[in-house]
Amino acid sequence: MGLVVQKFGGSSVADAERVRRVAGIIADTYCEGNNVVVVLSAQGDTTDDLIEKAKELNPAPSKREMDMLLSTGEQISIALCAMSLEKMGLPVVSLTGWQAGITTSSDFGSARIRRIKTSRIQNELDKKNIVIVAGFQGITRTGEITTLGRGGSDTSAVALAAALNADVCQIYTDVEGVFTCDPRKVPGARKLEEITYDEMLELASMGAKVLHNRSVEMAKKYGVNLEVLSSFVRKPGTIVKEVTKVEGTKISGIAVDDDVARITVVGVKDEPGVAFKIFRVMAKEKINVDLIIQSLGKNNEQDISFTISKDDLDKAVNALGEYEKSLHFDHISTDTDVAKVSIVGAGIMSASGIAATMFEALYNAKINILMISTSEIKVSVLIPAKDADLAVKAIHDKFFE
């Protein structure tokens, strides 16, 4: 008996049959005696279809009108899901973002939730209604419809769970939870019962596309218990919270990110301020830099290597070219045939030997390490892209078998 917030993504409500299945999950939760608030995304390809319609008329529409258009996708989902629950004879009401009191900043297309006025939802819960809220959207103080950008429905769900002080926020998706690594690639991958917010953040930012970072950050900030589980299989998922049970192994997951390009700026002067100058150029171009290695200098020269998203490569090279004179480098080399493999685990650094075990696994598999980066809870290595799958399997076997 409590208050449960449940979020279902676009693939979970893609067609009538799936909406019915989702309604079944909601109904069970409600009939167990819980208050239920549901957050839905747009059905399957709806958003893409709407974007296509827009582009036919205007390749660069204003973000305001784009939000006006795209917010209809979630509105369709909530009405259909409510109808499905009505069919079961359950009391239900659907609410758009603005009806649910979700106030946002006015950054159309990537708005931030500012405040949730919960009175309407609370009122409906008091009447014992199931409340279905349109995710991904809100309203500005001046009455404009906004959308929250990528992963927005997860954020809506977590924000509602925080505002309503919910007992748990369940994120239903098409995977069964958070795995030690990609189960499609490593047959021995196993589902984690629990994981901390920080581990989840590292995994999410490294391409384990289960939960969007914004929503995990918000869950951490407000202490919202998250559960990631499947809308297709009825079994427990993975709980994301502040502190987890101590498990036998120190690492909770292995992630691969192949959207990585490496840039090496060769032959820069070995003097203070060089790194600062290079990364100021990247910041100006709004390019996120990930791993950084500065080689030891010799002959008063050194090399600086760093990784960025593949999409940003051309922009980065052009920007560096413009500053060739003031940066005084010899030339730039780039490499896109690389992948980043990371192990994540709370307190990884306090347990000696974890990094060494990872490197040993790679050595045994004859994989060359190009770059290394470490943090409190992760160790990342850059390796040749062709070796990525082998690397994950080798590391997984070493830690989990």
Added chain:
Amino acid sequence: MGLVVQKFGGSSVADAERVRRVAGIIADTYCEGNNVVVVLSAQGDTTDDLIEKAKELNPAPSKREMDMLLSTGEQISIALCAMSLEKMGLPVVSLTGWQAGITTSSDFGSARIRRIKTSRIQNELDKKNIVIVAGFQGITRTGEITTLGRGGSDTSAVALAAALNADVCQIYTDVEGVFTCDPRKVPGARKLEEITYDEMLELASMGAKVLHNRSVEMAKKYGVNLEVLSSFVRKPGTIVKEVTKVEGTKISGIAVDDDVARITVVGVKDEPGVAFKIFRVMAKEKINVDLIIQSLGKNNEQDISFTISKDDLDKAVNALGEYEKSLHFDHISTDTDVAKVSIVGAGIMSASGIAATMFEALYNAKINILMISTSEIKVSVLIPAKDADLAVKAIHDKFFE
């Protein structure tokens, strides 16, 4: 230079090409120096598609959730149209029903407009923005989304024109205006320059499906000048207003309605109150009765004939059957192979001979008249359905050739 409200129906915005054409009309009106407020319906089959999606999940969804669902159709239209105008470099903003301040009753699915708070629209017009409003929808005082039911976008447009004190409310549709009769059936049909509200009301209620009655009634009540014109052909349409120029001919149109069934209650007692009892039964069943004829009684018995919509026939016959005893009739006969042909013109009854001329035309065409009904501005006859086209042609030739 003035304030123009323009309404475009679903077929006028059915695809990208048509949206572009509509945007062109709006742009021209704006560039001539007018303030422009546009009301749009949902694109083509959108509403039907949404209804189908709903029925897949629930054959009888609540009207509230249906309105939540259907109101997305117009929201998509307004965003797309705004994007098309943005592409032309014009200043534009789209507004949902609630953003436009359209407050309605809480009769979901057939809400009535109660009030329009014009401040937001006025504010946008002051900024020289073109304002695109979602038709067919509004919001209740408690913040629920409603739809206005059939013909709702016409009503939205007229209500906005009244609230904003617009100079004209242009209803763009797929016909070029109001014609003397159906141009697909009578090649000589001609477009009227002007017509009065009352004539338009009679024509609309008789199946000349150009404007919905609710919108004409509202236009009459608030003195809104309407213009009916085509979104496909750029030429003047038909003006609907209180008083029109006197034209050569006394009648303005001929309409056919083939959704008619005749019921004759045979052998009722020739005594006071019989008609009252029969039509009380119809009223109880919410059946609209149109033409009524009470035959002259003989042998203390008489027949009462009346017409209703074909859809209501079974319901009417069953209801009369239930009251067979108290009504004391002999039997009921019905006929669905009938059509109603009407001529409409302001002051038709004050011009002697108009009805006679109509009957003469039918006599010359050897068409049998089953029932006759007259009002201030129209004469209707019920004839065999097979003769309907011939009747219209004969009457049209008589009056307009």
